[in-house]
Amino acid sequence: xxxxxxxxxxxxxxxxxxxxxxxxRGFIGVVFGIFLHLLWMRFLxxxxxxxxxxxxxxxxxxxxxxxx
Amino acid sequence: MRSPVTGWLFLAPTILVLTVFGFVPFIYVxxxxxxxxxxxxxxxxxxxxxxxxYRRLVFDNQFLRSIGLTLQFTFWVVLSQLIIGYxxxxxxxxxxxxxxxxxTIHTLPLLVAPIAVGAAWRLLxxxxxxxxxxxxxxxxxxxxxxxxxxxxxxxxxxxxxxxHWTPLVTLTLLAGLSAMxxxxxxxxxxxxxxxxxxxxxxxxxxxxxxxxxTTFIRLMDALRTVDEVWMLTGGGPGTATRYIGLHIWRVVxxxxxxxxxxxxxxxxxxxxxxxxxxxxxxxxxRKPRAx
Amino acid sequence: xxxKGIVLPLVVWCVMxxxxxxxxxxxxxxxxxxxxxxxxxxxxLLDGFYWGNYVEVLENEEFRFYLWNSIxxxxxxxxxxxxxAFLATFALSRYKLAGEDSLFFWLITNRMAPAAVFLLxxxxxxxxxxxxxxxxxxxxxxxxxxxxxxxxxxxxxxxLKGIMDGIPKELDEAAMIDGASTFQVLTRVVMPxxxxxxxVTAILTWMFAWNEYLFAATLTSVEARxxxxxxxxxxxxxxxxxxxxxxxxxxTLAPALIxxxxxxxxxxxxxxxxxxxx
Numbered sequence: 057x058x059x060x061x062x063x064x065x066x067x068x069x070x071x072x073x074x075x076x077x078x079x080x081r082g083f084i085g086v087v088f089g090i091f092l093h094l095l096w097m098r099f100l101x102x103x104x105x106x107x108x109x110x111x112x113x114x115x116x117x118x119x120x121x122x123x124x
Numbered sequence: 125m126r127s128p129v130t131g132w133l134f135l136a137p138t139i140l141v142l143t144v145f146g147f148v149p150f151i152y153v154x155x156x157x158x159x160x161x162x163x164x165x166x167x168x169x170x171x172x173x174x175x176x177x178y179r180r181l182v183f184d185n186q187f188l189r190s191i192g193l194t195l196q197f198t199f200w201v202v203l204s205q206l207i208i209g210y211x212x213x214x215x216x217x218x219x220x221x222x223x224x225x226x227x228t229i230h231t232l233p234l235l236v237a238p239i240a241v242g243a244a245w246r247l248l249x250x251x252x253x254x255x256x257x258x259x260x261x262x263x264x265x266x267x268x269x270x271x272x273x274x275x276x277x278x279x280x281x282x283x284x285x286x287x288h289w290t291p292l293v294t295l296t297l298l299a300g301l302s303a304m305x306x307x308x309x310x311x312x313x314x315x316x317x318x319x320x321x322x323x324x325x326x327x328x329x330x331x332x333x334x335x336x337x338t339t340f341i342r343l344m345d346a347l348r349t350v351d352e353v354w355m356l357t358g359g360g361p362g363t364a365t366r367y368i369g370l371h372i373w374r375v376v377x378x379x380x381x382x383x384x385x386x387x388x389x390x391x392x393x394x395x396x397x398x399x400x401x402x403x404x405x406x407x408x409x410r411k412p413r414a415x
Numbered sequence: 416x417x418x419k420g421i422v423l424p425l426v427v428w429c430v431m432x433x434x435x436x437x438x439x440x441x442x443x444x445x446x447x448x449x450x451x452x453x454x455x456x457x458x459x460l461l462d463g464f465y466w467g468n469y470v471e472v473l474e475n476e477e478f479r480f481y482l483w484n485s486i487x488x489x490x491x492x493x494x495x496x497x498x499x500a501f502l503a504t505f506a507l508s509r510y511k512l513a514g515e516d517s518l519f520f521w522l523i524t525n526r527m528a529p530a531a532v533f534l535l536x537x538x539x540x541x542x543x544x545x546x547x548x549x550x551x552x553x554x555x556x557x558x559x560x561x562x563x564x565x566x567x568x569x570x571x572x573x574x575l576k577g578i579m580d581g582i583p584k585e586l587d588e589a590a591m592i593d594g595a596s597t598f599q600v601l602t603r604v605v606m607p608x609x610x611x612x613x614x615v616t617a618i619l620t621w622m623f624a625w626n627e628y629l630f631a632a633t634l635t636s637v638e639a640r641x642x643x644x645x646x647x648x649x650x651x652x653x654x655x656x657x658x659x660x661x662x663x664x665x666x667t668l669a670p671a672l673i674x675x676x677x678x679x680x681x682x683x684x685x686x687x688x689x690x691x692x693x
Contacts, residue, residue, distance in 0.1 A: 131510030
């Protein structure tokens, strides 16, 4: 499928398996963040409160956007 | 002459309609998902609930089960359709009499209302009336009762979907095959490659773009199948064929638990996007994006 | 590629045709039988014409109303969508607009969303939010007509975009130089050339609107029910009146049979968002 480039941001190679631009990486960060929260709620929330996950997610998000 | 204002004027009604009926509902469902809202409860107003709805959702076994069922259904449907569709498309590459007529008839299921497809298959399957239970019992000794056996119900929904949508796969792959250059195949034959090698090393790479497009389109349609299955089995027996669309529709509305339903809807959208994205990366991985 | 025997494809395609037609043929056979004839050994052959089921359905006030609603909704939706898509694609293909690629992408994504996800928000919006005094969109034909634009417009725009790009720009530029207004260019120059494409778009949008069930079932209750919801209710309400169910199903799929010949060449391009052309 052709994915038209939505934002004219230069694509580059990071640790992610595909070339991404800043918009893609932001999207990936959010998608993974949500997923992490869901897993956390299911398996870890009895032991560790959810805001720990939020902090982790934000850190992970920054890492993905910077290095992905 | 060509002022952009006129252009935007022409686009305005389209944008307006799609915003109000496409974008606003999306925002709205995201909003309601964070609230408790049951108009028939003691407090009929929206009460902010944070992520409680999602907390409930990840432990909702019925919901998780219907997601699992949807994935199974989608997997079998898309896989079978790709295989059958490919073989049929290959047959269409040859010349034989009445090809146009066969093709036209093959297209018919694509235009039939899904609800009528469901009705037709239901009539085929009703015990004591339909030919399917009768002949399956007579020829193979199978006791075919959709209302009682979960596996039969599941398989029948898969078969029905294959009947309904294989033509689309056939026709897209046919278009892909017709547009293919002949030289690689001829030179491969000269080099003495066998049929399997030709298929694997030449046919598949050349067909890949069309194959991926078809897979994605079928995938997204299969994930949201509701009408036919509702008509054929009503989601039963039990919850054996209650795919996610049916689940949202049949569970949320009668319960009027709108906040929770909104969370469920949004989660379905999220999972759909995730699945498609992962497949996109998996299938088109390491390929630089066009820019 | 190799052109081998014609026997294999011919045999396979005869079998495929039988399989394709079987459910629809069975609907027809059932709709042609009386209640008594239905049970016992299910014969796939037609044993005579009996129009009683069709008469029953068409004499039923309610079903006539459903049929009428469906016709109104599908036709108005098809007209609105075709006109709007015509204007939109004209703008997209003839004007330089900032961000039109993003806009086009966004228009198309509207179609990809799973319908079930939007049922609840639309139901809530229709019953609680979109209202003017006593008027609410819930259970009105206009509500359905506007909603169907959401999945028909992207499709129509896809289909027409290709056609519009295929009409040479020089033609309308020449007309402009001759002093024609934009409106005249649209109606006198572009429209005649785009006519076949417009016809296909109109037929397919009409079909999609006619076939739609989920939204029609959720967003209407009495006044705007369509034929597909009537068909679904039939099963749950009357249970076992199979002959009439089959007759109603035949009426529901009749447009598909009528239009099949016109649009079969274009339906693939339509259903794959033009990603696959023939």
